[in-house]
Amino acid sequence: MARLAADDWITAAVRVLLTDGPDAVAVQPLARRLGTTKGSFYWHFASRDDLLRAALRRWLQLGTEDVIDTIEGATEDPVERARLLIRMVTEHSLDNPGQLRLLATADHPDVRAALETAARRRIGYVARLLRAAGLPAAVARRRAVLAYSAYLGHAQLADTTPGVLPTGPAARRALLTALTELLFASVDTET
């Protein structure tokens, strides 16, 4: 590995942030991983927390803002947008498991803040889609929270105990169908 830029450190940090959690964003292990030493790191960054903050910023950008932008650019129909969102998000979490290991030790204030931002942004977007599809605001919000909860829990299961999840593609599709049903069911099914 030739000379490194700050960006190389951030990229590596995001990688281990997703796979091994925030605690794994450590200077010396990352340096070993990159084939360099702490000397490089402390030239590009002021501290370990500095790197962690940069990695969290990038994670927010990649996993939330960019996804929303892609969907907004793909189609106009809100239902179609929601279906695309569900598909993207589930496939994404299946392709690279351990996606949100960072949700774990949320004692770090910066991690907490990033998680809150992501949750608000995502739930807000889903609720907006549901409102655009004709649901009243309260119902849309409620179902968005439920859908995001199901997503978080599903990702957690896929990460920690993948054995309990349905294996075949047909079973996975059935699970998604059930969730989509929940999202778009007409209002009168709720008492």
Added chain:
Amino acid sequence: MARLAADDWITAAVRVLLTDGPDAVAVQPLARRLGTTKGSFYWHFASRDDLLRAALRRWLQLGTEDVIDTIEGATEDPVERARLLIRMVTEHSLDNPGQLRLLATADHPDVRAALETAARRRIGYVARLLRAAGLPAAVARRRAVLAYSAYLGHAQLADTTPGVLPTGPAARRALLTALTELLFASVDTET
């Protein structure tokens, strides 16, 4: 604090396991918390991992087996059992937030194993309830996974970013209603 038994250490370990995660199950911090020293600990336990395993065993017993036993003893009707389960579980996660912080860093093999056991046991129980209520096995299993995912995600939100969850009791009840709807909806609503 007078003389301690191994049980006192396990109780304290479970407490910090739930509030601060597995990494917080550390010998010296626990000793400080108990007003004693490592000398006591290493007389009762062989190692730190030994204590962690004991704490996880107790967590499984308290949070899964005992809950199921209580429900089985309360009523016979499967629908009533499910409603009771939902109520117990949500109230429990609201009373003591940070309940499953341990779901985070599941890189520890023993933590992983405990989580897998809990997930299988819980999903299996919910699926059994749904089958008893008349749902076909495949649908019951699917909805049990979805419900448990929603529970996990909800707990995670309550733990990390409680601000995004509905606040009032009416809103919370509406969320539970939506989830119950999902669980007991007749089969023909799924395509």
Added chain:
DNA sequence: CCCTTTCCGTACGCCAGCGTATGGAACGCA
């Protein structure tokens, strides 16, 4: 070609946890 700026390697001190050794306190029983 040289010198300045940019970048990296190494050595050091610090902190915090794990596990061990050992002496001694506290308890129980005769």
Added chain:
DNA sequence: TGCGTTCCATACGCTGGCGTACGGAAAGGG
């Protein structure tokens, strides 16, 4: 009361992370 067993405190070495200091290599413009 005496004594053996049970329990705990202290001191120590080890590991592994963070952050700093400083020397030196690697560009790159003049």
